[in-house]
Amino acid sequence: MTPEELARAALTRVLEPGDEHGGRWLREYGAVGLMGLLTAPEAEPGVPGGVGQERLAGYRKRAALADPRRDLELAAESGGRFVCPGSAEWPTQLDDLGDARPVGLWLRGRPSLRTWALRSVAVVGARACTPYGAHMAQTLAAGLAELGWVVVSGAAYGIDGAAHRGALASGGATAAVLACGADVAYPRGHAGLLGRIAGQGLVLGELPPGSHPTPSRFVLRNRVIAALTRGTVVVEAAHRSGSLVTARRARELGRITMGVPGPATSGLSAGVHELLRGEAALVTDAAEVVELVGSIGELAPERRGPVVARDLLDRETARVLEALPAGRPADVEQVALASGTGTDEVIGRLYELHSLGFVERQGDGWQLTRQTPGGGTQTGAPRRGGR
Missing domain, CATH: 1.10.10.10 (Winged helix-like DNA-binding domain superfamily/Winged helix DNA-binding domain)
Structure with missing residues (x-):
């Protein structure tokens, strides 16, 4: 591992996901230079700049405690690895996030993240979903997997879990983006599911081994899902939903945003319907998704009633x-x-x-x-x- 990669692994202990101050520092000083500034015994006050002294002191304390070699050993014990900008496996579409791009990603699973991300679709939605929503997510994910697409989601209860299960059941590819360490089973009820995903696909996150999620980390995790994939499909989401954040971030990044309609009377579909009234395309099956995100000629079949x-x-x-x-x-x-x-x-x-x-x-x-x-x-x- 190069000194730059080792420094980036250390910085995942120092910088929170999406920290744009840290991203700017990385751009200005490089990872090795930034770690040198943060761990210098007699650091120049206010360097690196842009934050208050109290916050900067917190960065320095974290940097002093970081032990990247130990983290790499822990990751390897669970079958994991670390990739970062400049690595052969780094998916360059994450660079669209600018200074908010991940410092690096911790992975579990054998496939190449860079290769898989080139043909991937996010399927996200409500945790407290209805049976209709779970059925649509599972069917949609299974269809995408059968068509050779990677289904990306967040491994949460509800729509996320249904999407992962649909892809796995069809023998297809799926990746889970976590708001914690890639070795941490969260939610705990999905420990078995995450094990299956790691065995058949990929589990990934920005945080080093053993890190636990916080509410803000879930929100920031969504930007990775949005940037990593060719498009985002929302299956059931209320007006205040993290899934809508993912979809809107995807649109800001120039990705395709899609929504699966539900009953007009369902509050769990109200957020999706709001998307469909504006920036999202309506989809009902995998073929329609692929027509939007795929290559020229990947068209959904013509829909019509029976021929008499x-x-x-x-x-x-x-x-x-x-x-x-x-x-x-x-x-x-x-x-x-x-x-x-x-x-x-x-x-x-x-x-x-x-x-x-x-x-x-x-x-x-x-x-x-x-x-x-x-x-x-x-x-x-x-x-x-x-x-």
């Missing part, structure tokens, strides 16, 4: 069929007048319709058959769906 036999008729034949009255026969002249077509043309079209089972001959007249081709009962002149 009359949809296959050409325009002139369908006009003759529509001119036949319901419940009684009509002669050729009456059909020609109603359809605005010549009698010879009508006769030819009627025989074509007869061969297809749409009409039958009644003496000198023609009438609709009681059973339409395909099995339905014809109670009036058929409507031509899809035309």
